[in-house]
Amino acid sequence: MPSLYHIIKFSFQDIVRNIWLTIVTITILLLALFSINTLATVRLISDNAVAAIKEKIDISLYLKPETAESEIIALKNKIAASAKVKEVIYTSKQSAIVSFRAKYENDPTVLAALQELGRNPLSPSLTVIPKNFDESNLVINDLKMLDSSIIESRDFSDNSAILNKINNITKRVNEVGLVLIMIFVLTSLLVVYNTIRVAIYTHRQEIEIMRLVGASNSFIFMPYVFSALVYALVSILIIISIFYPFLTLLQPYLETFFMGYNVNILSYFVDNFFLIFGVQLLAVLVINIVASLFAVRKYAKV
């Protein structure tokens, strides 16, 4: 086995002698990585947004305040019997006022107004949770047609339109993104292959002599594989140092856009740092090593 010192020395000679090629190679790798990370971010944002909006879905029936408990339970069971409904939650007048007070505990004017009123002005309600979110509009239709004398009002905040919009955008981004990633991966393979080929070409005299004097094959090709490794590492390090500031800049915009929803991309990337960039490093390493082995096999004949 050749010494690590020689491998590293030869490798760095390549990298420096062909500095422009090195820059181009790393730039291409960066573009590939940036597109992958951007796509991952878009996905993450849309997943978060969808989850948050689903969480906020509210299909509620408000009932007349004087309705008897037994009537409410009967209605609740009737709605719950539908195959499209997962659960029906009953909120009595008393628990409605308790949560109302809790919600406005820091708002003395509201509480004072309640006090003034001297009675519980709130209605009991039934909140319907659909089994499948995509069927929520069907559930809403059913409830709209439900005929019951105890229903005072119906409140359906139908978010399915906006959800559809998000889903469509995500789908488009994914499609375009996948094509983009594929193009970049292929380009990276070719560029790394070409870089190693040129590196071998600039070293052709050394390689010829090495082969002549019986250098072990590993000695001849290891520096090139090592160079490929360096390209991979450097590009990952650069993408990390670009992407985190980028996310930090993006985060406030996301927060304004998804006002009231919990969408924190930055913390997701921080929490899953090793997973996200580990997988990417592995992928880039595989691409680079495959490309360099092909180049070495073909041009250094080892």
Added chain:
Amino acid sequence: MITLENVSKSYDHKHKVLKDIFLAIKPGEFVSIVGQSGAGKTTLVRLLIGEERADEGKVMIGDWDITRLRRREIPYLRRQIGVIFQDFKLLPKKTLEENVAFALQVCGEKSSKTKKIVPSVLKIVGLDDKRKRYPSEVSGGEQQRVAIARALVHQPKILLVDEPTGNLDAINANEIINLLLRINRFGTTVVLVTHNKEIVNRLNHRVITMENGQIISDRAHGKYLL
């Protein structure tokens, strides 16, 4: 030491560059191979170092059948055979000493061994005083002697020398041949491919003459025929 049996080689699958070569070279021999340009001499050398493969027949080095050599075994063959070409093949940005050391380093030899061997082979070729110079700072003959020194670092049993004097004047050429004779006297088998009529005639050793890929004469104390 070297045996070729019924060896044929073609680069283009049509025209045979070597045809039915039978050849046996004993350990310690000094053999000259002569013949016009294009006769197939260099191809023969390339077969012996595993750079090319015979289409037919068998090439043996010692009891090593190199027609069956695997790719990863080639480096080990090359360490047993020193090769010298007309164009020296030195690295211009390394000193003479570094050029010689390079051959050991790239084979993964320890630097302690390199430090011992390099001065000794430079001494054999008479260049220990110029070891810090670069190839461009010495004569062609001296460059060729560095190439010989480099070929000696693995203490090869065989030295293949392809037109070593092609780029040299008569005086330098003679020095190279004398050096090869000296190395041969230590016991190394030397195969010398040459054009040079005076040299072959002066040597009065075995001479093999090739023409169109065939051996047309093989004499123990030969003269340059063509």
